[in-house]
């Protein structure tokens with residue numbers, strides 16, 4: 065209780081400070097336009113969620129941190145080590161019996177994205193989003209108790225090791241087009257494209273190309289269509305979005321293409337104060353397998369080396385907070401955070417379980 069009161073006191077004194085600073089520095093700003101509301105943007109993990117008014121610019125920064133850890137799954141179940149060893153590295157396109165000697169024990173992916181928006185008119189908003197990716201993976205040996213003492217047959221035992229990649233990712237750009245807008249609702253479509261500016265030539269310590277999921281880009285030109293609906297009444301707001309990633313080429317310059325992606329999400333949010341709203345979101349993602357294979361190899365040492373061990377059907381629940389400075393010198397600065405908690409994984413082939421994704425998003429419109 066004490067803590068709660070203290071937080072409230074701190075929050076109101078910060079708000080009072082911001083207001084008084086704003087009043088001193090720029091009295092004119094207080095009258096400029098209507099007050100921004102925190103739920104004016106969707107939860108942090110939703111992209112291409114809003115448009116801008118004619119003549120407005122927006123500068124934003126999006127950060128996401130995703131982690132995979134724990135068991136290796138096949139479908140929705142934990143895969144026995146024996147199955148990982150014998151089945152996860154089988155490529156039906158390649159003859160012979162290959163074993164997975166290693167498996168993924170942890171993977172993290174961080175994305176830093178610059179989010180630039182400009183609206184020449186009310187019904188059209190342009191966007192450009194360059195990205196920087198950082199990926200790290202830890203691998204450990206597959207230990208099959210049924211094959212203890214047969215180490216020789218399955219080759220040398222390697223110890224655990226870590227490897228990582230980082231650099232520019234793909235660049236997303238395109239336009240959002242308003243389809244309908246009225247009191248309390250808005251509907252727009254996104255026609256975005258992804259240019260293959262991210263590397264697909266990242267190599268591991270052996271000098272061979274590293275896993276598909278550690279490459280910094282898709283390597284293909286992609287089309288990212290979306291449809292977004294948002295509604296609002298008093299302190300409540302809600303929204304829904306369907307979106308996709310469609311690979312516009314059969315293969316990239318490495319001879320493969322990532323699977324197409326379909327996503328559907330819906331959220332509701334409630335404004336707690338004039339600067340803070342809380343949101344709850346459900347998310348479903350469906351992704352296809354990789355088609356083709358990396359030029360250099362038909363198979364691999366670990367599950368992420370196989371095209372059939374990619375994609376699946378995933379469900380998440382997102383818990384978010386949106387903040388905006390409603391008045392004063394920092395008026396219009398937005399900060400939102402969201403945690404997406406996986407509730408169900410149904411993976412193609414063999415893949416490690418997901419731990420969740422943190423989204424942080426800052427923006428300011430001018």
Ligand SMILES: [Cu+2]
Nearest residue numbers: 114116122181
């Ligand atoms: Cu914007």
